[in-house]
Each structure stands twice: as C-alpha cells, then as structure tokens.
Amino acid sequence: xxxxxxxxxxxxxxxxPPDQQAILDDIRAxxxxxPMFSPLTAWGKPMSVRMSSAGKYGWYSDRKGYRYEPAHPxxxxxxxxxxxxxxxxxxxxGTTRQPDCCLINHYTEKARxxxxxxxxxxxxxxxxxxxxxxxxxxxRIGGLERKGKTESIWLSSGDVCVMGGAARLxxxxxxxxxxxxxxxxxxxxxxxxxxxxxx
Ligand code: MD3
Ligand code: FE
Numbered sequence: 363x364x365x366x367x368x369x370x371x372x373x374x375x376x377x378x379p380p381d382q383q384a385i386l387d388d389i390r391a392x393x394x395x396x397p398m399f400s401p402l403t404a405w406g407k408p409m410s411v412r413m414s415s416a417g418k419y420g421w422y423s424d425r426k427g428y429r430y431e432p433a434h435p436x437x438x439x440x441x442x443x444x445x446x447x448x449x450x451x452x453x454x455x456g457t458t459r460q461p462d463c464c465l466i467n468h469y470t471e472k473a474r475x476x477x478x479x480x481x482x483x484x485x486x487x488x489x490x491x492x493x494x495x496x497x498x499x500x501x502r503i504g505g506l507e508r509k510g511k512t513e514s515i516w517l518s519s520g521d522v523c524v525m526g527g528a529a530r531l532x533x534x535x536x537x538x539x540x541x542x543x544x545x546x547x548x549x550x551x552x553x554x555x556x557x558x559x560x561x
Pocket of ligand 1: 465475490492499523525531532534535536554556
C-alpha cells in the first residue's frame with residue numbers, strides 16, 4: 363500500500379536496515395570498480411551530485427549533453443547491477459523486463475539536483491524505480507510543465523519510489539539534504555539508486 367503523490371508511488375520504509383546495509387555494501391563494490399565522478403552540465407559546470415552506474419548502460423553528461431554510455435569514462439564496462447538491487451526492482455516495478463541501468467547518485471551536505479525530466483530513455487512505458495539510502499532528501503514533485511505547481515516530501519533511508527504512467531515524465535528534483543540525519547553512511551550524505559529500462 364504505497365503512498366501516492368501525483369502518481370508517484372512511495373513505499374515508506376520498504377527496506378529494513380539489514381537490507382539497506384546489504385545494498386549499500388553491494389554498491390560500494392560497484393563504485394570500487396566504477397569510481398564516482400561529477401558529470402559536467404551542458405554548460406561545462408560540474409554537477410554537485412557525484413555519480414556512477416551499474417548495468418548495460420551508465421548515465422553520462424558533458425558539454426555534448428546528456429546520454430547513456432556503455433562504459434565508465436575510464437573506459438571499462440559498468441559492473442553488473444547487484445542482485446540485491448534487482449530484487450527491489452522485481453518487487454515493485456510490475457515488469458519482468460530487466461533494468462538496463464542503475465544510476466548511483468551521491469549527495470553530500472550541499473549537493474542538490476535541480477528540477478528536471480528524465481527523457482533520455484527510449485520507452486517511457488517502463489517505470490523508473492528509486493531507492494533512497496542514508497540521509498533524508500527533500501524531494502520535489504511537479505507536473506508535466508516546468509512552471510507548474512510542485513509538492514515536496516522527505517525521502518528517508520529505505521524508502522522506494524516507483525514513477526510510472528504520467529508521473530514518469532513529471533518534473534522532479536532534490537532541494538536539500540538533512541546532512542547527518544541517518545547513521546547508514548560512514549561519512550553521512552545520501553545515496554539514491556535509480557533503476558531504468560534504457561533501450
Ligand atoms: C520521476 N534522482 O537520478 S529519485 C535522477 O533522489 C533523479 O537522486 C533523484 O531524479 C534523486 O534522475 C530523485 C526519484 C525519481 C527518479 C527518477 C524519476 C523520480 C523520477 C524519473 C521520472 C520521474
Ligand atoms: Fe530524475
């Protein structure tokens with residue numbers, strides 16, 4: 363019984379702490395192979411959120427724009443998506459299709475993500491699934507137009523969100539982090555995983 367906010371299905375505390383820790387350990391193994399980096403915006407400024415990916419594709423951005431890439435900027439293929447993360451996808455996504463990308467976003471104290479739409483994927487009929495780990499993040503949800511009204515909700519460690527239907531193309535972003543609000547990450551901060559079908 364998820365909470366529904368503008369078509370976003372939010373499963374508060376879906377993952378108990380042992381599952382959160384197991385996923386975090388698996389993500390640490392991914393980022394040991396595919397180190398986090400700060401993508402450049404199209405304007406050449408580094409994003410405040412650090413990123414890496416697992417799966418067939420990773421999300422990437424530089425002065426040429428946003429896109430999915432089959433390898434880390436260091437030239438090595440992205441590691442496989444951990445089974446612990448795939449288990450969450452299969453529990454909530456409503457599809458038997460495997461996700462192509464697990465984007466890993468790491469927020470430190472001042473990091474934020476501006477209001478945007480996720481439109482780099484081929485088929486918007488597949489949902490995006492998000493897993494929040496560590497410190498709380500203030501998630502802003504709008505509609506299909508940038509200028510529309512928005513609502514906000516704090517996402518906490520263990521929360522899982524499913525963005526499908528009309529919500530799949532809604533504007534969204536992260537306004538701020540309650541740094542130090544969770545004990546999960548050794549150096550505080552927030553990690554968000556997003557699972558996507560890309561092509
Ligand atoms: C709504 N990440 O990676 S997760 C992103 O917390 C992104 O790191 C935020 O927006 C984060 O693109 C928000 C919730 C989320 C993720 C993907 C979506 C909401 C979405 C895709 C479509 C619509
Ligand atoms: Fe997004």
